[in-house]
Amino acid sequence: MAAGAASGGSARADTYKDARGWLLLPSWAVLGIFVLGPVCMMLIYSFLTKEFRGGVIWEPSLAAYDQFFFDRGLFGDEPPKIEWTYISIFWRSIWQAGAATLLSLLIGFPTAYFIATRPENVRPVWVFLITIPYWVNLLIRTVSMKFLLRDQGPLNDFLIGTGLIDSPIHIVNTNFAVQLGLFYSYLPFMVLPVYAAVERYNFSLSEAAADLYASKWTTLRRIVLPAVKPGVVAGCILVFVPSMGSFLAPDLLGGAKNFMIGSLIEEQFKGNAGNWPFGAAASMILLTMVLIILMFSARQQAKADKAGG
Amino acid sequence: MAHVNDNIKAYKGFRSITLLCLVVLYAPLVIVTIYSFNASQSITNWEGISLRWYADVFTGPESEKFKVAAFNSFTIAIIAATASTAIATLAATAMVRGGNFKLRTVSFGLISLPLMVPEIVTAVATLIFFNAIGFTRGYMTILVAHIAFCIPFAYLPISARMQGIEDSFEQAAMDLYATRRQAFTRILMPLMAPGIISGFLLAFIVSLDDFIITNFVKGAGVETLPTAIFGSVKQGIKPNIMAISTMLLSISIVMVTISYFVSKSDNTK
Numbered sequence: 001m002a003a004g005a006a007s008g009g010s011a012r013a014d015t016y017k018d019a020r021g022w023l024l025l026p027s028w029a030v031l032g033i034f035v036l037g038p039v040c041m042m043l044i045y046s047f048l049t050k051e052f053r054g055g056v057i058w059e060p061s062l063a064a065y066d067q068f069f070f071d072r073g074l075f076g077d078e079p080p081k082i083e084w085t086y087i088s089i090f091w092r093s094i095w096q097a098g099a100a101t102l103l104s105l106l107i108g109f110p111t112a113y114f115i116a117t118r119p120e121n122v123r124p125v126w127v128f129l130i131t132i133p134y135w136v137n138l139l140i141r142t143v144s145m146k147f148l149l150r151d152q153g154p155l156n157d158f159l160i161g162t163g164l165i166d167s168p169i170h171i172v173n174t175n176f177a178v179q180l181g182l183f184y185s186y187l188p189f190m191v192l193p194v195y196a197a198v199e200r201y202n203f204s205l206s207e208a209a210a211d212l213y214a215s216k217w218t219t220l221r222r223i224v225l226p227a228v229k230p231g232v233v234a235g236c237i238l239v240f241v242p243s244m245g246s247f248l249a250p251d252l253l254g255g256a257k258n259f260m261i262g263s264l265i266e267e268q269f270k271g272n273a274g275n276w277p278f279g280a281a282a283s284m285i286l287l288t289m290v291l292i293i294l295m296f297s298a299r300q301q302a303k304a305d306k307a308g309g
Numbered sequence: 310m311a312h313v314n315d316n317i318k319a320y321k322g323f324r325s326i327t328l329l330c331l332v333v334l335y336a337p338l339v340i341v342t343i344y345s346f347n348a349s350q351s352i353t354n355w356e357g358i359s360l361r362w363y364a365d366v367f368t369g370p371e372s373e374k375f376k377v378a379a380f381n382s383f384t385i386a387i388i389a390a391t392a393s394t395a396i397a398t399l400a401a402t403a404m405v406r407g408g409n410f411k412l413r414t415v416s417f418g419l420i421s422l423p424l425m426v427p428e429i430v431t432a433v434a435t436l437i438f439f440n441a442i443g444f445t446r447g448y449m450t451i452l453v454a455h456i457a458f459c460i461p462f463a464y465l466p467i468s469a470r471m472q473g474i475e476d477s478f479e480q481a482a483m484d485l486y487a488t489r490r491q492a493f494t495r496i497l498m499p500l501m502a503p504g505i506i507s508g509f510l511l512a513f514i515v516s517l518d519d520f521i522i523t524n525f526v527k528g529a530g531v532e533t534l535p536t537a538i539f540g541s542v543k544q545g546i547k548p549n550i551m552a553i554s555t556m557l558l559s560i561s562i563v564m565v566t567i568s569y570f571v572s573k574s575d576n577t578k
Contacts, residue, residue, distance in 0.1 A: 012408055012409055013405065013406050013408070013475075013476035014406065014407060014408030014409075015406045015476055015479050015480070015483075015489070015492070016365070016402050016403060016407050016489070016493075017407055017408040019403070019407075019489075020403035020407035020408075020410065021403075022399075023399040023400065023403035023407070024400055024403045024404075024412075024416055025398070026395075026396040026399055026400070027396050027397070027399070027400040027416075027418065027419070027420055027460060027464075028416070030396060030456060030457050030460065031419050031420065031422060031423070031457055031460060034435065034438070034453055034454065034456075034457040035422050035423055035426070035431065035434070035435075035457050035458070035526035036419065036422060037438060038431075038434035038435050038437060039426065039430070039431075039434045041378075041434065041437050041438050041441055042430075042433055042434040042437050044544070045437050045441075055440065057510065066533070095493045096528075107326060107329070107330050107333075107367065108330070110320070110322070110323040110326040110327065111323075111326060111327045112329040113320070113323055114323040114324055114326070115327065117315075117318045117319065121451060124573070126327075128569055129331060130330070130331075130334070131565075132562055132566075133334045133335065133338060133520075134563060135514050135533060135561050135562070135564075135565040136338060136518075136557075136558045136562065137517070137518040137520075137554075137557055137558065137561060138518060138520065139518075139520045139538060139539055140341075140538070140554040140557060140558055141337065141338070141540075141541055143339035143341075143498070143538070143546060144338055144340065144341040144554070145337045146546065147352070147546050147551070148336060148340050149339055149343075150336045152353045153353075154340050155346075184337070186332065186563050187334065197323040201555065203317065203318055206312070206317050206318065207317050210317050216317075216320060219317075220320065237516075241427065242427065242428070244427070245427030245428065245429045246429075247428075247429055247431065247521055248520065248521075252542070261429075262429050262521075265429055265430075265433060266429070266524075269433065269436060269525060272317045276437070279433060279527070280433060280437060283429070283430045283433045283434070285431045286429075286430060287426060290401045290425070290426070290427055290430075291425075294425060296434065
């Protein structure tokens with residue numbers, strides 16, 4: 001945004017200066033009431049007492065957070081020990097999201113770099129090709145992935161048909177399937193910011209490095225990567241954050257053993273067995289983690305802008 | 310920039326990885342499309358080309374459920390996209406043509422809130438909100454939630470477009486005694502049309518595609534296509550699901566393609 005202001009050179013247009021209150025009112029009202037308000041309400045609910053058939057009793061309580069972090073035994077009268085069940089579900093979500101991010105980076109970086117080094121007129125076509133699948137329904141994409149990877153699915157049929165393997169590889173219901181599903185869900189979020197960064201990169205720097213006898217990989221590691229780092233960091237965050245809270249990929253591709261935060265939260269609000277304050281507390285913990293990551297990235301971005309300008 | 314030799318820019322293997330990337334992205338969709346034309350009762354064996362599963366979607370045992378779900382999905386998507394596009398257009402006008410003001414950053418933060426908060430958290434929060442105010446879950450709750458989370462998707466292309474239009478056009482119109490309202494509807498709106506259309510289409514797709522938030526706020530008995538498909542897939546992938554998926558993915562791809570070409574057309578030059 002700072003770059004836009006600088007290149008524009010003139011003050012911001014203000015034709016509708018005195019009407020802006022009215023113009024902004026609908027968006028403030030809708031988003032304030034139906035997004036920000038509910039998030040605040042969720043914070044309150046996480047401190048209430050659970051109703052056994054779903055819902056809450058309006059009595060303040062720390063039970064939800066206590067249940068998340070501490071184990072007090074079956075009757076709640078033992079000295080508190082750390083409860084690892086939910087912490088490990090969060091930890092697995094972080095781990096899975098991290099692996100999916102790494103996978104996206106390993107495939108997405110070369111792809112973004114390749115696209116950014118195409119002739120200028122064909123670049124948008126490449127970008128478009130990469131983004132099309134993103135706009136296809138996430139549920140349909142995840143189901144398609146499951147269909148393809150099944151034990152009796154086309155991929156295994158193909159591999160057995162070509163004689164590469166004798167018996168089907170089990171991919172569905174493994175950690176790897178979930179990572180693949182997350183990678184498939186959010187890959188464009190990696191490619192687009194990296195592409196934007198590489199496109200702005202001045203390739204004369206690579207030429208200078210080559211003139212000074214740097215090998216191509218040294219140039220990539222020491223010259224290109226540091227220059228496009230803000231794009232890479234943005235891409236990693238854009239893949240990591242939605243992956244961590246995702247529900248469909250772990251639910252459809254991971255099976256019961258590969259439970260992630262999304263499923264833990266969903267379970268609290270389904271049917272009569274749920275615990276609403278606990279679900280609200282788990283959501284708050286997830287939201288807090290995401291906001292910390294976003295704030296960290298905003299600071300990094302501000303630093304990079306400063307260094308760049 | 311001086312021309313840099315391609316040998317210096319290019320890395321061995323990057324082209325293959327890009328092609329691999331495209332294969333991974335498209336293979337599942339292509340495979341499902343092919344198998345949706347399978348004549349076989351089972352999803353594993355291939356028994357020749359047929360349209361029977363497409364016929365099954367419209368006349369089969371689950372057709373009633375799909376019809377109602379499709380009606381819900383499309384009416385919600387149309388209303389939500391229209392409302393969020395209107396709201397986003399007004400907001401973009403204030404943000405891009407409203408000069409500098411204190412609440413700019415806050416406004417932008419609020420507009421992009423649905424993109425920052427994880428979808429499952431928005432879903433939980435919305436469910437809790439409707440429960441707290443005692444609103445029965447159903448068609449209306451889905452609609453309201455969709456209008457809210459579609460706003461940023463409509464806003465981004467619209468504001469990007471408006472930033473590319475110099476205000477000299479409106480100024481000229483107003484110098485020639487057009488009222489500000491006329492300058493908006495007769496000058497700015499037509500110039501922004503590509504942005505507004507692509508904002509509308511993106512909001513439409515996002516609404517049509519949503520599963521997580523809909524699943525939380527839909528209440529008993531009301532289904533949209535994604536929730537109906539999810540319910541069906543839980544019992545295993547069936548051929549009719551592949552047919553309905555192929556239809557939905559074709560709609561998405563056609564709409565994104567239209568949006569791409571519309572936003573590429575530049576009528577300010």
